[in-house]
Amino acid sequence: MRYxxxxxxxxxxxxxxxxxxxxxxxxxxxxxxxxxxxxxxxxGALTEWELDSLMKTRAGANASPTEYTVFLGAGSxxxxxxxxxxxxxxxxxxxxxxxxxxxxVSQGTLQAIYEYQTFAAxxxxxxxxxASLYDGATALAEACLMALRISKKNTIxxxxxxHPHYRHVVNTYLEPTDCEVIEIPMLESGCTDFSVIxxxxxxxxxxxxxxxxxxxxxNIEELSEICRxxxxxxISSFTEPLAYGLFKTPGEQGADIVCGxxxxxxxxxxxxGPGLGIFTTRSKYVRSMPGRLVGKTKDKNGRRGFVLTxxxxxxHIRRGRATSNICTNSSxxxxxxxxxxSSLGKTGFRNLxxxxxxxxxxxxxxxxxxxxxxxxxxPAFNEFVVKCPDGxxxxxxxxxxxxxxxxxxxxxxxxxxxxxxxxxxxxxSSKESMDAFLKEIP
Amino acid sequence: xxxxKKSIAESISREPLLWDRGRVGRSGFSLPKRxxxxxxxxxxxxxxxxxxxxxSEVDVVRHFTKLSQLNFGVDTGMYPLGSCTMKYNPKxxxxxxxxxxxxxxxxxxxxxLSQGALEVMAELEEFLLEIxxxxxxxxxxxxxxxxxxxxxxxxxxxxxxxGSHRTKIIIPDTAHGTNPASAALCGxxxxxxxxxxxxxxxxDTVAEIMDEETAxxxxxxxxxxxxxxxxxxxxxxxxxxxGGLVYGDGANMNAIxxxxxxxxxxxxxxxxxxxxxxxxxxxxxxxxxxxVCVMKNLASFLPVPRIIxxxxxxxxxxxxxxxxxxxxxxxxxxxVMVKALSYILSMGSDLKKASQLAVLNANYIKEKLKDVLHxxxxxxxxxxxxxxxxxxxxxxxxxxxxAKRLIDYGYHPPTIYFxxxxxxxxxxxxxxxxxxxxxxxxxxxxxxxxxxAAHSPDLLRQAPTAGRISRLDxxxxxxxxxxxx
Numbered sequence: 001m002r003y004x005x006x007x008x009x010x011x012x013x014x015x016x017x018x019x020x021x022x023x024x025x026x027x028x029x030x031x032x033x034x035x036x037x038x039x040x041x042x043x044g045a046l047t048e049w050e051l052d053s054l055m056k057t058r059a060g061a062n063a064s065p066t067e068y069t070v071f072l073g074a075g076s077x078x079x080x081x082x083x084x085x086x087x088x089x090x091x092x093x094x095x096x097x098x099x100x101x102x103x104x105v106s107q108g109t110l111q112a113i114y115e116y117q118t119f120a121a122x123x124x125x126x127x128x129x130x131a132s133l134y135d136g137a138t139a140l141a142e143a144c145l146m147a148l149r150i151s152k153k154n155t156i157x158x159x160x161x162x163h164p165h166y167r168h169v170v171n172t173y174l175e176p177t178d179c180e181v182i183e184i185p186m187l188e189s190g191c192t193d194f195s196v197i198x199x200x201x202x203x204x205x206x207x208x209x210x211x212x213x214x215x216x217x218x219n220i221e222e223l224s225e226i227c228r229x230x231x232x233x234x235i236s237s238f239t240e241p242l243a244y245g246l247f248k249t250p251g252e253q254g255a256d257i258v259c260g261x262x263x264x265x266x267x268x269x270x271x272x273g274p275g276l277g278i279f280t281t282r283s284k285y286v287r288s289m290p291g292r293l294v295g296k297t298k299d300k301n302g303r304r305g306f307v308l309t310x311x312x313x314x315x316h317i318r319r320g321r322a323t324s325n326i327c328t329n330s331s332x333x334x335x336x337x338x339x340x341x342s343s344l345g346k347t348g349f350r351n352l353x354x355x356x357x358x359x360x361x362x363x364x365x366x367x368x369x370x371x372x373x374x375x376x377x378x379p380a381f382n383e384f385v386v387k388c389p390d391g392x393x394x395x396x397x398x399x400x401x402x403x404x405x406x407x408x409x410x411x412x413x414x415x416x417x418x419x420x421x422x423x424x425x426x427x428x429s430s431k432e433s434m435d436a437f438l439k440e441i442p
Numbered sequence: 443x444x445x446x447k448k449s450i451a452e453s454i455s456r457e458p459l460l461w462d463r464g465r466v467g468r469s470g471f472s473l474p475k476r477x478x479x480x481x482x483x484x485x486x487x488x489x490x491x492x493x494x495x496x497x498s499e500v501d502v503v504r505h506f507t508k509l510s511q512l513n514f515g516v517d518t519g520m521y522p523l524g525s526c527t528m529k530y531n532p533k534x535x536x537x538x539x540x541x542x543x544x545x546x547x548x549x550x551x552x553x554x555l556s557q558g559a560l561e562v563m564a565e566l567e568e569f570l571l572e573i574x575x576x577x578x579x580x581x582x583x584x585x586x587x588x589x590x591x592x593x594x595x596x597x598x599x600x601x602x603x604x605g606s607h608r609t610k611i612i613i614p615d616t617a618h619g620t621n622p623a624s625a626a627l628c629g630x631x632x633x634x635x636x637x638x639x640x641x642x643x644x645x646d647t648v649a650e651i652m653d654e655e656t657a658x659x660x661x662x663x664x665x666x667x668x669x670x671x672x673x674x675x676x677x678x679x680x681x682x683x684x685g686g687l688v689y690g691d692g693a694n695m696n697a698i699x700x701x702x703x704x705x706x707x708x709x710x711x712x713x714x715x716x717x718x719x720x721x722x723x724x725x726x727x728x729x730x731x732x733x734v735c736v737m738k739n740l741a742s743f744l745p746v747p748r749i750i751x752x753x754x755x756x757x758x759x760x761x762x763x764x765x766x767x768x769x770x771x772x773x774x775x776x777x778v779m780v781k782a783l784s785y786i787l788s789m790g791s792d793l794k795k796a797s798q799l800a801v802l803n804a805n806y807i808k809e810k811l812k813d814v815l816h817x818x819x820x821x822x823x824x825x826x827x828x829x830x831x832x833x834x835x836x837x838x839x840x841x842x843x844x845a846k847r848l849i850d851y852g853y854h855p856p857t858i859y860f861x862x863x864x865x866x867x868x869x870x871x872x873x874x875x876x877x878x879x880x881x882x883x884x885x886x887x888x889x890x891x892x893x894x895a896a897h898s899p900d901l902l903r904q905a906p907t908a909g910r911i912s913r914l915d916x917x918x919x920x921x922x923x924x925x926x927x
Contacts, residue, residue, distance in 0.1 A: 003874075026801045029670045033706070034674065061559075078546070082472070091507070097516075106726075107512035138771070166771065252489065297919035300912040300915075303456065325587045327586065341494050379483070379484055
């Protein structure tokens, strides 16, 4: 096997050195009744070329965006990714290193994370960021746990327009605690109805997502006022950070913790993972924050350098009393996002966001012209809900045969929204493909 | 942001921060053409947009290439970081994960349009069960610690389902810090248990503290001293007798693939690290993947959605009412799964050979270095061996000094000061992908360092000196945190 460098001679010399006769003898410490009797029943080893051909078949059995027109978003977005991103994150000095415990040989990873933290803070309008978490959903769960720690209260109010999977993850994480999760309903506009929590003082945190699951822009400023009066923390989640190229950031509208999914920033959809859990907050909460942090410092000779810092919050020091059990970040994805954000720059980021907005507005308008109902009137980014005529499910199935995925049926998540579909349009959807879709529907 | 003028020597030794390269008017992105009309937006909603620097594509490539050169990876050289299994990451696996049919597959596609991705996951599940000897598995956890949390949630749900309120969990002193932290997230109080004089856990010690308020035990086998927990069957018996469950931390699975039958060891829940045992790259600290395997009686508690087959097609089902729920936004780190599956398919039954050679390499290092480094437990080890700095302490040389000096010799240092049960621990895990020559060179380097410790200790205290940067002031970094630029 090409990954195993030992010759028969090496093995025999090494066995001599450790005073064993066979490789099996290395395992005499394992009691016989714990040993495997039979061989591993795995397929015979494949050559590189056999593996290529098998994997090509598997990959070919999925709908790829070059063969299909896919109007799907809902937490996973298809954007163009500059070649530089995959080229640079593929450099093995980044890819094959581990958590930068030894800063003298990890300055590359450390500086890149420091730059990522700076960009993530800018993107969300917050003071500081951690080195990233697994994904948007787990970042939200960690934010809720952090709010419970800070506030010492035990109720969390969460908007019904948070991504349903995120709500599900939060419930899973909080199940063993005595925390109560209450859901805030929506208004007819497609935004959250904050009036129901106005005057409430027992909430550890209020959780909102903007753009929300329907793509609608929430009024975080208004919510911030309610939270301030109720002495609750405001957690602002997101799934599409490109929106902050155009719209006000959660930070400038008063959020205390901003967390969400950074997949849009140069990371392929890859069947939902890996993603990038972005997590930012205000300076005063830094010591309650979960996850790794990189800080700037100096070496013995006064040269600038970077290290992992504030580790006393973490599991390897505090064990059972740590702020979370997180041991790593989503480092290579954070690097991809940093490269992506630098490639776009301030100017490119804003322009790209506007193109996304304009394209989705185009499809929205054309659908309205055709008589389709857009039930939620609030301004939206990239995504919007369409109420389709009764029996559209049949059209949807017919469209699949024509290589068009006409959005996400919402009834599974919101049973009252039968025949409602969530459409997503990004810069990757051409006018031509949208027009072709429009021609196919009644 | 600008840090002032630098000498030429200094600018060669480090890379400026990215924003120092920024100039308005540059761009590193090929902006897609506008083919629709501009639509006005409500001004009141508009923000400024993030103030990222505008840089050219060349700036981006040079900047990140230079940063990469400040890093050490497995491809750079031997990376014997104990407990992390820094084995070679095969290039062919990266190619598979980049196939457009995988990278472009949207997670919410109708199942009939994602059969290939689901088959990859189903196949990986099947192989992991064969390798561990367990009954059911979830691929959803995104990392080892995430797998631990999933395992603890399953344990919590199991006891709740059986109407048993349990508040404690037994964790040996050799455990990874993530174990107690994961247990704490489920409200369990840690009951620490000390390993015996031979570095392993005694069954009686566990039996004495195991009671009906204890949910179970979290045990790493082989443990973090690199030793096989020989009494595992009796320990499991003691825990099961009082209605508890045994959680196995599979971080060290690389020692026993095809050799020990985890299912038969009495372990009920086990997490694996695809980024350790199954060769996927660590990526500077993620993304990893931490599948959780369970025995039959716990299968119904696994996270949803789960992969099922229906009329010969793969599908995702949430119809498991006892499930702990969802623990990831979608299905876990799919592209990492593609790489791990590629590895298993390339290795076949040679996985057993990989474990054998990993253990041979570690025992060889143990034998070769035990004359110059103090070996606290002189018994056959598994895939890693743990030394201490006791012999060097008389020259006031610490583990940290030796670790930093290794950098000057061209090696990534081993894991240091872990496990906590050994003072000044030096934990060396060579993995099976290092050849005899590489290991001989590493041994010679360590011997030379031990010699220097005795005769010219200042060389170690100043180390590293060969690189672009010397020891960093971590105290200052924590006292006055500067986390953004």
